[in-house]
């Protein structure tokens with residue numbers, strides 16, 4: 001049985017706590033949050049100092065559900081004590097933080113919460129690509145149009161700021177879609193972004209909208225991501241192959257071939273938490289502990305995130321340097 005701690009007990013932590021309680025090989029031993037009531041919300045040992053949790057509880061693993069800028073230091077400090085780390089995305093917001101996370105992964109198991117990689121339709125698309133079922137990949141396009149208001153940003157002091165969130169719509173909301181795109185495309189030869197703040201200029205420093213162009217060889221990938229929409233619409237991700245177009249919209253996959261459309265719905269695990277977080281957390285976390293137990297590589301280890309992180313950090317640094 002893995003004794004697990006959660007550091008950061010805000011919004012997403014509820015999903016982690018539920019999964020840790022549901023899995024047969026994990027128990028929630030302790031939580032830490034700078035806000036004492038939050039640290040106590042799951043009824044286990046509660047700390048306001050996360051280092052104290054590590055030193056006194058000596059957990060087998062911790063889940064980081066804290067603001068983005070804290071992920072690398074918390075990962076490094078846990079690794080120094082031999083504690084495995086499952087970190088929420090993004091694992092880092094700058095190059096030095098990302099190096100810290102990769103270094104930690106040479107010492108202890110580290111997993112990154114890119115749960116959408118576990119979606120059955122994403123797994124199918126990876127197989128189409130691997131086995132050349134619809135021929136060569138010609139292009140990718142994706143739309144993430146969600147709604148994040150001034151109230152959303154006002155509710156957490158770290159969101160909306162370069163220093164603590166590291167960006168906006170791209171690093172926080174669209175990072176999952178970027179990760180899937182890079183997973184299909186590989187490390188892009190060209191990566192360019194235009195970042196804008198259309199609707200929250202007085203509320204946040206970071207972008208509410210990002211337009212991304214990636215290219216690998218002669219395969220383009222376009223991503224439009226915005227938090228300025230009226231609702232959290234299902235993400236659309238489309239792969240253009242020689243012989244078919246595969247369109248994913250939420251849990252629906254449509255195969256468009258020879259002018260005909262075939263719709264393939266998907267039954268996933270129940271969604272824990274908000275619908276736009278998807279249903280992948282349980283599979284992603286269960287697989288992390290399975291990999292530790294069996295001593296086998298973890299699908300979402302930092303090495304598997306390097307192409308996404310290098311691309312993400314390049315997109316931001318290029319834009320900021322303009």
Ligand SMILES: NC(=O)c1ccc[n+]([C@@H]2O[C@H](COP(=O)([O-])OP(=O)(O)OC[C@H]3O[C@@H](n4cnc5c(N)ncnc54)[C@H](O)[C@@H]3O)[C@@H](O)[C@H]2O)c1
Nearest residue numbers: 008009010011012032033034035065066067088089156277
């Ligand atoms: N994978 C997903 O689909 C998904 C969805 C939502 C959020 N997230 C990620 O989860 C993380 C948390 O997001 P959230 O929306 O839950 O944020 P949040 O602001 O609701 O929660 C963060 C918590 O961390 C606490 N905290 C801040 N500094 C701390 C410190 N030094 N020590 C201990 N606790 C501290 C805060 O008090 C707060 O309770 C982010 O990385 C976010 O991107 C991932």
